[in-house]
Amino acid sequence: MIRDARVLRAGFVPREVEHRDAEVNHLSSVLEPITNGEPADTAIVTGPSGAGKTCISQFVTERLREEVLNVETTYVNCWRNYTRFRTLYQILDDLGATIDIHRQSTPHDELVDRLQQHDGPRTVVILDEVDQLEDPSIIYDLHSLPQFAIICIANKEEELFSRVDDRLVSRLRSSEHVRMDKYHDEQLYDILSARAKWGLDEDVITDDQLYRIADAAAGDARLTIGILRTAAGKADRENHERITDDILLDAAEDARAQIKQKSLDSLTPHQRVVYDIVREHGPVGPSEIHERYSEDVDDPRTKRTIRTYLSKMEQYNLLEAEGTSRDREYSLVDSAAASPMQ
DNA sequence: AGTCCACAGGAACCGTAGGGAT
DNA sequence: ATCCCTACGGTTCCTGTGGACT
8 A cells, every 4th residue: 555655754745846936946946056156145934834935945955965066054953942041052963063062061152162163075964943942042053154044934924023132133034935825625636636746656545535635624734635645545454445534534633633642742741731721711810820839739830930831832832822911811722623534 | 089909920039959169 | 079160941130011990
C-alpha cells in the first residue's frame, strides 16, 4: 500500500513546489546576492499554518545549495528552541562549532561572538516560528552579522513586530516580506494527489476522498498530508487494500488531535491545571482561574505567573482571550472550527 | 467626571541547578 | 570538596489601561 513513506512525512521537501511560484521566486531573489558571494537581506515569510512557509524556505535554500558551492543553511525551530541560548546553540551546532560549549557556564554573549568569528561560507539561517521566541533580540544579533542571511518565518507579522524593540522593527520593516495565503481546496487537492501518487500504490485512495481531505483541512497543507499519512498508516496496519471512508474519518480526527497534543505536551503540570480549568469552566476571567487553580494544586504560583502562563498558552494557540481589561476572559480555541469531514 | 479596581506585561530581583575551575 | 558563573523559573514591584460604579 505505501510505496514511499518519505513523501508523506511532515518535513518532506518536494522536488517541485506547487502553486507557490511567485513566492518561491520572490524569496529566491532576496537570497540572490549570495550567489555572488555578497550579503543578502533578511527575509520575512508570513502566513497561516500549513500555507507552505517552511516548505518553500527549505526548498529555496536547498536549490541555492545546488547552485552555489560555498553556502551553508541551517534550520532552527524556535518553538522547540525558544530560549536565546538554545537557538544560538542550534545554529552553532549546525556549523560544527559547539565542541567546547557547555550549557550553563558559557555566557550567551560568547555564543554571539562565536558566530561573529565564524568565517566559514555564507550561511542562510531559517528561523521557523520566530514569533515563539522568548527573547527575539537574537534576530538583532544575527541581523548585524553580514555572513548570515536570515529567513524569519512567522504566522502574523504584527505578532512578530509587537515583540521586538523599535530599532529592530524599523530594520525589519525594510526587509523583504513574502506573504502567503491559505491554499485553496483545488490547490490542496493537487498537492495531495501528487503525494499520493508518489507515496502510495495505485488505487489506494479515490479522487473523491482526496477532495474531502482537502475540504476538511481548511487550507492547511500540513494537516491534509497528516490526514493522508495517518489514514495510509492505519489502512496498512489493518491490512486493507485501500483506504476506506471509516479510516479516513478517524484519521482526520487523529491528525487534529495530534497537533493539539503536541502543544499540550509542552505544558508543565501547573500550566496543565490552568488549561484544564479553562477547558471546564471557560470562558472565565483570570481571577476565577487563579482561585480555582489555587484550590486544585499544592503550592500554587502567584497570579502574575498565571498571567504569564495564560499568555503563553494564547501564543501556542491553545487558548484565546477576549477583552482587554476587566472584561478579559479566556476560553479554549475551537479546534473543530475547521469543517469536519463528511 | 472622578474614583476604584482588575488586568496586562515590563523590570528588577532571588533561589536553585548544573557545569567548570581550582 | 569547594567556589564561582550563568541560565532559568519564579516572585515582587511597578506602571499604564480601561471597564464599572458612584
